Amino acid sequence: MxxxxxxxxxxxxxxxxxxxxxxxxxxxxxxxxxxxxxxxxxxxxxxxxxxxxxxxxxxxxxxxxxxxxxxxxxxxxxxxxxxxxxxxxxxxxxxxxHPIELLPHAQDAIAALAPSHRLVLITKGDLLDQERKLAQSGLGEMFDAVEIVSNKTAPVYAEIFSRHGDGPEAALMVGNSMRSDVIPPIMAGGWGVHVPHGLEWEIEWAETPGDHPRFRAIAHLGELSDLVGWIDGS
The missing domain is CATH 1.10.150.240 (Putative phosphatase; domain 2)
Structure with missing residues (x-):
């Protein structure tokens, strides 16, 4: 693996x-x-x-x-x-x-993984607004790269993970949207990890990719570090 x-x-x-x-x-x-x-x-x-x-x-x-x-x-x-x-x-x-309100475990999850992995923030939306949010979050310096894209597709993920890493096969994407954060990176050859938020925009809804070997779901970001460790075999 x-x-x-x-x-x-x-x-x-x-x-x-x-x-x-x-x-x-x-x-x-x-x-x-x-x-x-x-x-x-x-x-x-x-x-x-x-x-x-x-x-x-x-x-x-x-x-x-x-x-x-x-x-x-x-x-x-x-x-x-x-x-x-x-x-x-x-x-x-x-x-x-509106002020940024971090979700539980967000900062700790990033801090735990930053020393051992390249971290890339991959988000879509208005450039100025996303830059504002990242600046206010206090998390910006923990990322090795930031990508603000117009849409999240398998080719977009493949290009980003090749440019900032060792290709999609050695990459994992985590997010709350099955349609944007989970299915496309899996289609690109990477891992897709779903972390539910509770509120979901209807446009972002998609079927769970079932028993796909590179799909995982976690209850919250506090479980991410252990999952990555398991995948890495450590």
């Missing part, structure tokens, strides 16, 4: 909280548009807009805010008050300013 020399970490909802701030803003969105449609319909329309806009706006808060504004225009038949648009913009700005 090839020894793991490079470990990739997802950022949002793996190292720090993220999705819960989207949920809070969605609740505010539903309250602002409550006179025009019910929450279930509004959330379904918003999800459709987000899926439709990913190719143009990418992942992150800015694309989310633009999708809310687009949805508000649609469900009100272009009668949404300017005051509502202003509040949606303000909500997005609040999200961009």
């Amino acid at each position: 090839t020894r793991i020399t490079t470990i990739g970490f997802d950022a949002d909802d793996t190292l720090w909280h993220n999705e819960r701030f989207f949920r809070m803003t969605q609740q505010q969105f539903a309250e602002l548009l409550g006179d025009y449609t019910d929450k279930e319909t509004l959330m379904a329309r918003l999800l459709e807009a987000e899926k439709r806009n990913l190719g143009q706006y990418g992942f992150g808060i800015k694309g989310f805010v633009l999708s809310m504004i687009e949805t508000a225009i649609e469900v009100t038949q272009q009668r949404v008050p300017a005051s509502v648009i202003a509040q949606l913009l303000a909500a997005g700005q609040d999200m961009l300013r």
